[in-house]
Structure formats: C-alpha cells, structure tokens
Amino acid sequence: MRLLHTSDWHLGRTLHGVDLLEHQAAHLEHLVDVTRSEGVDAVLVAGDVYDRAVPPVEAVALFSETLARLAEHAVVVVTSGNHDSAIRLGFAAGLMRPGVHLRTRVADVAAPVLLPGAGRAGGPDVLVYGLPYLDPDVVRRTLAADPEQPLARSHEAVTRAAMDRVRADLAARTAVAAAAGTARPRSVVLAHAFVLGGAASESERDIRVGGVDHVPAGIFAGTDYVALGHLHGPQRVSGPAGTVLRYSGSPLAYSFSEVHHAKSSVLVEIGAGGVVGEPALIAAPVPRRIAEVSGTLEQLLGPAGDGHVEDWLRVLVTDPARPADLYARVRARFPHALVVQHRPPAAGGGYEHQVVTSARDPLEVAAEFVRHVTAAGPTAAEAGALRAALERVVALERSA
Structure with a gap:
C-alpha cells in the first residue's frame, strides 16, 4: 500500500504581501502528478489546508478542484489543522464523492478510513485514523470519560485521550482479523500537533495552552505510521519502537526562517509488517527561491x-x-x-x-x-x- 503524506498547504497565505496562490497551485499540480506516476493508493493531508478560518474564494476553488483531481487516482483523507475552521472545512463531508474523506469531527477519531488490502499479494488492510486539530479548551470535555470531569487543559491530555480511542478500535479490529484468520490490519494516524522533538520555525502559529504546546511522541505507540502536520520543516521525529513519525512540512517557505528547508512530500509504503524501509521524500517544485x-x-x-x-x-x-x-x-x-x-x-x-x-x-x-x-x-x-x-x-x- 503506497501513501503520499502532505500537510500545511495554507491556501490563501501571502508572503510579505505577495499572493502565493499561483505557486500553491503549482505544488498541488505536482501532488496530482506524483499520485498518478507513483501509483499512490491514498493521499493523506494532515491539516492546515487553508491559512485562515474564512479562506478566500479562490483558495476554496483550488482546494475543491485539487480534491476532484486527486480522487481520480487515489483515496484522499483530509484532517483540519489549527488554521482551519473544522466546521467549514468539513461541512460537506457527507456529500463528498466516494474516496474523499474529511475527518474534522472529534467524534470520528476512532472511525478509520479502511484501505482494503485484498488482491495486493497478501497485503494487509490499512486503517487510517484522522485526528483533527485538538484544541484543549474546546475538546477536553468531549474526549473525557465523564464530561463533568474534563481532561487536563493540555495538548498532551486531549491527544492521549484521542489515541486511547484509536488504540481501542484498532485492538478490536485486530482481534476480529485474528479470529477470521486474516492478516493483521496496519494503522496510520493523521495528527496536527507539535510533537516533542520537532524543530519549529517562525511561520507556525503558536498553539500553546497554559504555556505548553507539545505532545510526547510516545502517545502514538502501537501504530505504524503517524502523518504529522503543523511544523513546516520536513523531519522525522524519534518515537516508540515500531512507530514511524514524520512531518511532511509545508509545500512552500512561508517565512525567512524556512530559507534552508528542502520542501517535500513523503511517500510511505505499508506492508504486512508495518512501514517498509525508510519513507521517501519527494522534492517539491520551487517556483521561486x-x-x-x-x-x-x-x-x-x-x-x-x-x-x-x-x-x-x-x-x-x-x-x-x-x-x-x-x-x-x-x-x-x-x-x-x-x-x-x-x-x-x-x-x-x-x-x-x-x-x-x-x-x-x-x-x-x-x-x-x-x-x-x-x-x-x-x-x-x-x-x-x-x-x-x-x-x-x-x-x-x-x-x-
């Protein structure tokens, strides 16, 4: 199973007053080409599709067109980031064409997108869990076992609660597969967060709550690949054994702190034992240095x-x-x-x-x-x- 991981498009963003939409469109054209040429099975977009909650009309049109073109070649899974309005991004989730999945609701964190492995030379099913950006002040009651006793006001607490739900669903599906004598399903998580060990730049919006913004990598234990969004520099984050965590980074440099970034998307292969080899970085086009x-x-x-x-x-x-x-x-x-x-x-x-x-x-x-x-x-x-x-x-x- 081949997955293309991307994030932080920030459609509608400007750079010191310069409109970047034309350059962003060139990158999305590149993603469509890679999806087609590399035989990608699913495209994973880990949040911050737009640069602000109410994006320009032109940015919405570009996103809509890109979804349609990607869906001609692969399943598409999109989550919301801290720059997006989860409600606006996901308002038409139920109307999307087959193969396009918007994961913007907290209620859906344990409802994976199933990528069937049947007919792939013994390849397993892949379960893609989409975590929207989890604002502690908004979701600490929703994710609590008892809404009258909200979770701690931290990114770590709410992300841990969401991942507990993911692991419970994954365990149940693994048990069903074992009983049926079929291959163990593999798991992928999309998360928009500042994971401890990642290197930040100046262009990411501060998401600190109570002075704390990071999430320990160990929270994602038990999954195979974690497609991260939020940090704009492509990088691997050290995590628990058996779990690969990567930021794909943004498609363009959005501040001068990103001068030395080599922008890319991530091509990941999932096999019977999890991630196969080291994920490959697909260099992004550079319309202007x-x-x-x-x-x-x-x-x-x-x-x-x-x-x-x-x-x-x-x-x-x-x-x-x-x-x-x-x-x-x-x-x-x-x-x-x-x-x-x-x-x-x-x-x-x-x-x-x-x-x-x-x-x-x-x-x-x-x-x-x-x-x-x-x-x-x-x-x-x-x-x-x-x-x-x-x-x-x-x-x-x-x-x-």
Missing part, C-alpha cells in the same frame, strides 16, 4: 547579488551609514525583494539596551537612537531639527 543576502550596498549591487535577482529576498545592507535611496536602489536590482533592512556594524561590538526614564534628556535619547540606526551620531543639521521638534512639542504642552 527564498533567500537572504547581506553586505554593503556596493557589494549587493555588484557580483555578490548576481545569483539572487529572481529570488524572494530579505536584503540586509551593512554600510556604516544608511545609503541614499536605499529601498529604491535595492528594488531596482532585486525586483522580488520583500524585506530591505539597514543593519550597520554595531559600534564597540554591540548595542547596549538602556532603560529610558523621565530623567533622561530627550535629545540624548534621540541622538542614541540615530546612532543605533545609522552607526553615527546626528549631524549638526539633524541635531538642530531634533531640538526644534522637541521645543515645538514642549510649547504645545504648555499651551494645552
């Missing part, structure tokens, strides 16, 4: 910038004094520059932050700020302008 360049303006406008003209860029200009027309000159050289910052070398090896109180001379504070930004104190003309501005403010306060 994201990068960071640093140097003096002269260096960046010269050969140092030659390889980055078509990239989305964060440009850090290190001249001691801010160059004239900095932004316009950078954009003329790098039309896709998204962030342009002047970062002069710190005088004396660093900038010492100081508490500003009413006892400080406002002109001294302003001069220190100018020195911090430009690596040089204000000129005589600038000092005169600052003094004149201060005197006008003081005069206005006196006349108020």
